[in-house]
Amino acid sequence: MGDAMSGYSCVDHGLVDAILERYPREEPSLIQVLQDVQRAYNFLPCEVLTRVSRELGVPLSKVFSVATFYKAFSLTPQGRVIIKVCTGTACHIRGAPLLIEEVQRRLGILPGGTTEDAAFSLHTVNCVGACAMAPVVIVGDKYLGNAKAAGLAAHLTRGE
Numbered sequence: 110m111g112d113a114m115s116g117y118s119c120v121d122h123g124l125v126d127a128i129l130e131r132y133p134r135e136e137p138s139l140i141q142v143l144q145d146v147q148r149a150y151n152f153l154p155c156e157v158l159t160r161v162s163r164e165l166g167v168p169l170s171k172v173f174s175v176a177t178f179y180k181a182f183s184l185t186p187q188g189r190v191i192i193k194v195c196t197g198t199a200c201h202i203r204g205a206p207l208l209i210e211e212v213q214r215r216l217g218i219l220p221g222g223t224t225e226d227a228a229f230s231l232h233t234v235n236c237v238g239a240c241a242m243a244p245v246v247i248v249g250d251k252y253l254g255n256a257k258a259a260g261l262a263a264h265l266t267r268g269e
């Protein structure tokens with residue numbers, strides 16, 4: 110059985126094939142390719158990074174160093190909805206810690222974590238430039254200003 114599984118891959122290589130088609134096979138394409146891979150897979154799968162390294166002729170160590178340098182990239186699978194709680198000074202003072210606790214309590218995950226059903230990931234972020242509406246929580250691409258713990262529940266439901 111082990112031999113039969115040796116060529117098995119968990120990722121859809123069709124997605125990375127399509128991405129690689131769009132760019133010149135050279136090192137300057139690296140960040141754009143990684144951005145597209147992140148968008149397509151919702152993270153940067155290890156075997157896709159190996160493929161990108163080979164196709165663009167960039168050493169794997171360099172691919173990993175770029176992948177780990179930028180916060181927009183993740184090496185672990187992310188939830189379909191990413192929740193970002195701003196922990197900048199204004200948001201911290203206005204209650205960000207309570208918001209983080211509320212999300213943790215409702216979803217059972219810590220910052221950096223993803224729910225088992227891959228519905229949600231929770232992250233803390235630095236100031237997102239919307240201090241006037243602090244505290245700020247971003248759910249997917251929706252900004253929630255003056256966020257209150259009690260008001261978060263409506264945004265944390267599955268299967269919308």
Ligand code: FES
Pocket residue numbers: 195196197198199200201235236237238239240241243244245
């Ligand atoms: S500190 Fe949260 S938006 Fe600036």
